[in-house]
Amino acid sequence: MLLTVIEILGIAVAAFSGIMEAKRNSMDLIGIYTVAFMTALGGGTIRDILLNRYPIFWVIHPEYAVGIFILSVITALVLRYKQIIIRPYAIIIPDALALGLYSAIGAAYAMELNVSWFIAVLMGTITATFGGVMRDILCNKVPDIFKHGGHLYATCALSAAVMYILVKSATNDHASAATASLITATALRLLSVKFDITLPI
Amino acid sequence: MLLTVIEILGIAVAAFSGIMEAKRNSMDLIGIYTVAFMTALGGGTIRDILLNRYPIFWVIHPEYAVGIFILSVITALVLRYKQIIIRPYAIIIPDALALGLYSAIGAAYAMELNVSWFIAVLMGTITATFGGVMRDILCNKVPDIFKHGGHLYATCALSAAVMYILVKSATNDHASAATASLITATALRLLSVKFDITLPI
């Protein structure tokens, strides 16, 4: 139940970041929806393709695609009449929670296939971060999250995936492992923003 | 038979738009062919991957890949000696017909898998438009079709897919549904260009 709330919040936050980026590139509604969709669901899509998990999650759960469409229409309409100014701090917690959740889901799907833990970490990180990478490619810029000097982001996803795998291997309990993943991503992200921590290299 | 003519025309028009864009980016024959290939066959490739339809259509129908190669060589040779100036209006009808046809094919393939109608619309639209999106990514620009203020394009594909699904659901007849899709895409596209109709948001 709580995980569902986090997932919905996470998708909304990701879709919203796609919408704003599309707007900055003067896109119309179709462009806005495409970028929002890819930002929110792109990482999971790549994970499903790489792991040969079919049907892809949003093909059998159309509510994701429909929900992002409704959000795109409403946001685009609102943006015609007034600016939406979101302080980055307002979204940092739901975004970090979602980062942890997606990392856990990606790592869990990979572990089901008995792949190496290193590959499971990659799958968690890809699930959590490649939507944003696709957003930036579509909007013709070098992906933000890879920029040196930025706050930790992919690193939080990666650490969360590592934590998921450690706890899952030790306890064989998905719920505990997912919780540990959420806490890791959120704590690391908040610490990074608060104390201006970046990767040394 | 008529559908085959439209399909060949559509592939030729898409490949040609890829060739011209590659030329504008000073690419050599290999680059030209790659961009032409992706523009013409990229949308269907993404659809096949997303729907887990294997072998991918052009892997078992090499005539697509060969035909685009021949077109690329001939066009590149001709372009060395003289400019080719195509008035946008000359290609608008075959392009719009192809848009309707690809939308119908994408939606039909999705319907075979009993997915939600919303997902079938997305698959039709992706089939018809993502080749152009891949062309623009490869040529390092923000995809044209998403630009606010442009004539309707992805919207035509989307409407055609909706029409295909409505007629197919009502009549269970693929030929009627595909015809309705072709007419919808072409009419909407021509109206958009003629009366300068764009998406309001």
Added chain:
Amino acid sequence: MLLTVIEILGIAVAAFSGIMEAKRNSMDLIGIYTVAFMTALGGGTIRDILLNRYPIFWVIHPEYAVGIFILSVITALVLRYKQIIIRPYAIIIPDALALGLYSAIGAAYAMELNVSWFIAVLMGTITATFGGVMRDILCNKVPDIFKHGGHLYATCALSAAVMYILVKSATNDHASAATASLITATALRLLSVKFDITLPI
């Protein structure tokens, strides 16, 4: 054994070119690793997806992903303290050998599926070159290898794939065909650089 050495060298050279490009774009370690990974393993990943070969090669051989990670960390650390200047000529031979090897592998995998020889050539070329294309897309530039006036690169991969298929069809011997492929790619690449040969169109 020799093929293994060539493969490792090829991956290292490709990963290294990704690392340097990521550095030029001021990426941090995560960005460096992502670009290095995609450059070295992206072509084979696309090939596996297009041919529906699962599990994808690096999912069951994590040593590829781990090796590139170690190389990324070491190179990023070294680059903090001193510049690495690699003369292009120093890597031209391992890079060309790897080009020939990947072309052979891609063509061989396609031939196993009894696809047309034209498609097998495409698969060889994609395997050998699309990592570099993905690197350039991720770093927001028009792919280098498609630029008119550049030395032959994709053409070497393509010729190597053709040679692999010819020798394999004639002799049914993978080792001879792979050797012919390696020699073709390397000879053509060296001739192109030495005598400044480019595609006429």
